[in-house]
Amino acid sequence: MKDLTISIVNYNSKEHILKCIESIYAHGEGIDIDVYVVDNNSTDGSVDDIKKNYPDVKLIMNNENRGFGDANNQVLKRFNSRYCLITNPDIIILSGTLQELVKFMDANKDAGAVGCKVLNPDRSLQYSCRRYPSFIMSISRGLLIDSIFPNNKIIKKYLMMDSEHDKVMPVEWLTGCCLMVRHETIKEVGTFDKNFFMYFEDVDICRRINKNWKVYYLPDVQMIHGYQSNSRRIGNLKHKLIHLKSAIYFFKKHGLFTNNTDVLQEN
Template identity: 35%
Template sequence: MDVSVIIVSWNVKDYLQKCLASVYRGTKGVSFEIFVVDNASTDGSADMVKREFPEVKVILNSENHGFARANNQALEKCAGEYVLFLNPDTEIKENAVEQLVKFLGSKQDAAAAAPKLIYEDGRLQLLSKSFPSLFTELMESLFLDNAFPKSRFFNRIFMGNWEHDSTREVDHPAGACLMVKMDILKKTGFFDEEFFMYYEDTDLCFRIKKTGGRIFLVHDILVVHHGAKSSGQSPAEAPDWMAESKLRYFRKNYGTAGMFIFGCELVLRTLIVYLLFNLSHLIIGRPKNIGVIRDRVQNLWRAYLKK
């Protein structure tokens, strides 16, 4: 078996149907199996898969186990030499699966590869990142990443000086479509299930890099990504998941000293947001975007104090 495709799904039946159809329609030249892990959907997703794609292996969960654990459930059953982690809100284009296999097969030291993600209308999604660090958090605290989005220095987290117009090694491509060699996964371990949602793919890429594996974004392989459809189902919970996972990532990879510095940066960020919020309120009233930023800081504080 060449490729095991894993799709974790939660209440996105229509997108999942399009995703599966695109895999079968657009994948030639390689043998593959597909696992759909359904995290207790209530929209009939699992029934649709069984009816329209009977060859797909469906794993049904009675409750939402989160992204990391759901992927691991399928990984334990995979037979492929390569594993493709695929979001249900993606659509395969131009035989992307075979091209990713060929790319990884041509580079012995390549551990993982991802395509360039685009919107349905062809617009580019600049989602590849450098690993989050105390420096990138400082730039975010000072709002310098937003002030200088094209800067290699200030917007290091989103690789602001690169338009995804060339194939290059990256720290962390978007996890919406990521192919990894199975022998690498066995070496590094599967997803860390302490991450319920968000940062689990960042953590996996970090561990791959620590073992010497190289990760690439291949700019001439395209996949459509509609974006945030599963996470968007729970807007009330998603911010807390994001904040808790970010803190877990920093605690795991930077230790006690790193968490202390993170706390200092969080104090700085709080002071800046408080200042901006009050100044903007005096000048132009209460702008919505400042309120959103304030809410994010509050979520981080809740997560930080729970540590």
């Protein structure tokens, strides 16, 4: 069994994905790695560039955009390695990160998932480990109200801005831009819920993992995330509606509308 499978979902990410793959191969020494790219019907020529430059990458071609979770499931349902790293095409892997994540999972058998410190391109901290959201907070994020009131205490608590980010700690959930999962954990809890086209699929799977395992934040190693999220652009109505639909489904699925405080107090 290989050490690590890396799953990258591509949708017209030509500007970023080649750099992502390059960083994986540049910093994957000592690890037996399979790299998968699941393409959601891109039209920007990125697939041809991947085939030309990285023939060892395993390509899964979809004839439609299946979303983030369902596309990653095509890898999660078939990967044959001890761990699988879910990552975004605008991620840059840094030296030692993959090795330390694998080492941590090997040493901590209670870890169902782990993520490293995520940095913005300017090397400032990106808040990738978070507390479970409330519905009101989720809507405020979807509507970019947090951009208007950046010092909101509820948002700061949700993003764990009140916590130190320089120590290993179990957390409630990690964003899907950098999420390493254990093979046995996925066999037990299942893959991403495909009913989330985009958004909340990472909250949902971490919540399921946290029932019998732990989700850890590992700050000693880092990745850089370009954070090319359309959802954070003012005026993108389509993405706001997708975010709202996913939020409603998440809170209905977990029965959190009736007792919304549960989602803030778990773990």
